[in-house]
Amino acid sequence: MKAMSRFESAKELYKAIGVDVDTALKKLAGIRISLHCWQGDDVSGFENRSALSGGIAATGNYPGKARNPDELMADIDQALQLIPGKHKLNLHASYAITDEKVDRDQLKPRHFDQWLQFARERGLGLDFNPTLFSHPKAADGLTLSHPDREIRRFWIEHCKASRKIAAYFGKELGSVALNNIWIPDGYKDVPADRFTPRQRLQESLDEIFSEKLDEKYIADSVESKVFGIGVESYTVGSHEFYLNYAARNHVLCLLDNGHYHPTETVSDKIPSMLLFYERLALHVTRPVRWDSDHVVLFDDETREIAKEIVRCDALDRVFIGLDFFDASINRISAWVVGMRNMQKALLFALLLPHEKLKALQNEGNFTELMALQEELKLYPAGDVWNHFCETHNVPPMQDWIKVVQGYEKNVLAKRG
Numbered sequence: 001m002k003a004m005s006r007f008e009s010a011k012e013l014y015k016a017i018g019v020d021v022d023t024a025l026k027k028l029a030g031i032r033i034s035l036h037c038w039q040g041d042d043v044s045g046f047e048n049r050s051a052l053s054g055g056i057a058a059t060g061n062y063p064g065k066a067r068n069p070d071e072l073m074a075d076i077d078q079a080l081q082l083i084p085g086k087h088k089l090n091l092h093a094s095y096a097i098t099d100e101k102v103d104r105d106q107l108k109p110r111h112f113d114q115w116l117q118f119a120r121e122r123g124l125g126l127d128f129n130p131t132l133f134s135h136p137k138a139a140d141g142l143t144l145s146h147p148d149r150e151i152r153r154f155w156i157e158h159c160k161a162s163r164k165i166a167a168y169f170g171k172e173l174g175s176v177a178l179n180n181i182w183i184p185d186g187y188k189d190v191p192a193d194r195f196t197p198r199q200r201l202q203e204s205l206d207e208i209f210s211e212k213l214d215e216k217y218i219a220d221s222v223e224s225k226v227f228g229i230g231v232e233s234y235t236v237g238s239h240e241f242y243l244n245y246a247a248r249n250h251v252l253c254l255l256d257n258g259h260y261h262p263t264e265t266v267s268d269k270i271p272s273m274l275l276f277y278e279r280l281a282l283h284v285t286r287p288v289r290w291d292s293d294h295v296v297l298f299d300d301e302t303r304e305i306a307k308e309i310v311r312c313d314a315l316d317r318v319f320i321g322l323d324f325f326d327a328s329i330n331r332i333s334a335w336v337v338g339m340r341n342m343q344k345a346l347l348f349a350l351l352l353p354h355e356k357l358k359a360l361q362n363e364g365n366f367t368e369l370m371a372l373q374e375e376l377k378l379y380p381a382g383d384v385w386n387h388f389c390e391t392h393n394v395p396p397m398q399d400w401i402k403v404v405q406g407y408e409k410n411v412l413a414k415r416g
Contacts, residue, residue, distance in 0.1 A: 007387040010380040017353045017376075024350035025388055027315060033342055034088040034127045034178070034321030037095055039335050040075045041066040042327045045094030045131070060328025064412025069097045071415065073118055078407050079335040080122065082400040084343065084392035088125035088175065090321050091115055093162055094134065104131065105157035109168040116172055125175030127321060130155075130162035132183045144204040145185045145197040145236040152204055155183075159208040163218065170217030178281055178319045180254050181208070182223040186231025197236045202245065209249060219319065221252035221281040225259040228291065252279055256323060257301060258287035267304035274312050283323035284342055293324040296338040298345060306345035311354050330412075333404050347388065348381050 011021045038045075042058035042065060066072035076089065093104055096111040109116075119126050132143045132155055140146075143155040159181060166179035185197065209220060224239040239260065246253040253273065257266035266282070273280050284305060286294040296302055309318050322342060326334045353376075360369040386396035395403060 006380070006383040010383040013380060014351055014384075018356060019351055019353050021351065021384055024347065025384070025391075027350055028343065028347050028388065029085055029392075031085070031315060031320070031343070031346055032087050032125060032175075033339060034090040034125075034319065035076070035079070035083075035335060035339060036090045036322055036324075037072065037076065038092055039325050039338075040072045040331050042331075043092075043134075043325050045092060045134070046097060047094050047134075058325045058327045060326065062327055062329055062331065064408060064415055065327070065331065067415065069095075069114060074411070075332050076118075076335075077122075078404070078411075079332050079339070082336045082394050082403060083339045084389050084394045086123050087339070088127055088321075089115070089119055090127040090129065090178075092129045092131045093158070093165075094131040103154075104135065105154050105161060107158070107161045107165065109165050112165060112169075116169065119169075119173060125173055125177065126166075126169040127178040127180070127319075128162055128166040128169060129180050129182065130159045132158070132181075138184065141187075141230055142185045142197075142236075143183050145183070145201040147200070152200065156204050156207055159204075160211065163208070163211070163213060163220065167213045167218040171214075176215075176217060176219050178219050178221060178252075178321070180221045180223055180281065180283075181205075182225070182254075183237050184228060184231065185237060186228065186235035187233055188230055189233050191234045194234060198238075198241055201236050201241070205245060205249070209251060219252055219279065219281070221254040221319070222246055223254040223256055223259070223281075223283070225256070225291065226261055247276065252281045252319070253277065254281035254283060254319075256283035256285060256291075257305065258283075258285040258291035258293060258323075262287070262289065265301055265304065267301060267308050270305065270308040270314075270318075271312055274314050274317065279317045279319070280314070281319040281321070283321050285322065285324045293326075295324050295326050295329075295334045296322055296341050298341045302341060302345045303348055306342070306349040307352065310346070310349035310352075330404060330408055332407065332412075333401070336400060336404065344381070344385055347385055351379065351381050351384065352376060 014021050046069060066075050093107055096107055097114045098111040102111065132138060137151050137154050144152060146152050163179050166177040170177040222242045222245060224237050224242040225235050227235055243253055255266045255269060284296055284302065286296050288294050309315060322338050324338060357369060389396040
């Protein structure tokens with residue numbers, strides 16, 4: 001009798017608990033995760049206008065940082081060769097590639113033509129973000145809620161321009177582009193007025209979204225944050241503000257799992273959000289004590305986020321993007337680890353017998369439910385993952401590390 005491969009053996013084990021591995025792999029192959037461009041150059045962008053601000057800090061000085069568009073694109077290419085499947089690329093407005101002297105409120109789709117060509121040639125989708133930080137007009141920590149009408153006007157026009165760029169991407173690539181607005185606005189100490197800044201933000205957003213763009217090409221989202229460096233006491237764009245704004249104005253509420261109190265979990269919010277919103281957007285990261293944007297691991301919360309998406313049958317309703325920037329390690333490795341871990345978490349979720357687990361809960365059989373959930377943790381999902389990598393022509397297990405080490409030696413080391 002021919003010995004079964006590890007993958008075939010794993011399939012039989014999962015089949016015995018009612019899980020079709022081939023179906024799980026087909027679903028996984030169709031999930032497009034948005035890879036954030038800013039990991040490759042520590043959120044520097046191509047403007048060379050000012051240092052990072054808005055509570056954003058990339059710590060570390062690992063050699064080989066991308067210094068220009070060609071280097072960043074080459075690094076993204078290298079990362080994508082080690083990540084199974086077809087995905088999306090997430091851009092910030094500060095990554096425009098142009099010889100023109102153009103400020104952010106004047107950006108046009110043509111300033112991102114090189115990115116569009118890059119995506120088209122590789123079968124990628126594109127997502128977009130207006131950049132409301134690291135700019136002279138954001139130097140005092142306020143943008144869309146600024147008391148100065150002219151400063152607010154600048155940022156409103158920037159966000160309007162960004163929406164048109166995102167819609168252009170969606171139309172050209174045939175893949176809906178998520179356009180996400182996050183602002184750093186807030187105060188370091190206890191404010192005298194919490195209401196008026198939020199009123200100004202509401203009015204700014206109303207004007208930004210006043211032009212209706214085709215939902216076949218663009219999905220709009222707003223992203224909250226509990227606090228940040230320099231705005232420890234008050235953030236204008238709080239979760240409650242954006243949750244209510246999104247519900248009333250037919251935009252998506254984006255949940256970043258680093259943007260909440262440490263005792264809150266985004267995984268627990270997902271089912272509630274999906275009850276009331278047609279779609280949801282996520283930035284998956286790894287907070288360490290606060291919003292520190294560490295590389296995504298195959299940890300408890302990442303798995304729980306994936307489980308809730310799958311349990312809710314919402315793979316086609318959730319935009320999944322990553323958001324971290326670690327300058328203390330090889331930046332390409334950070335991308336690969338984060339993306340592969342998000343995929344592993346989704347695979348782990350797809351390999352669970354959700355109907356059986358739900359039935360045990362509904363029956364009140366919590367003894368068997370706990371026991372089975374614990375046993376499932378050691379089921380051979382790794383063997384299924386390795387097969388998935390091999391069928392997508394990327395290295396399984398840790399074999400990809402040697403590829404990154406070779407790229408570092410032959411390419412990154414020459415950057416100085």
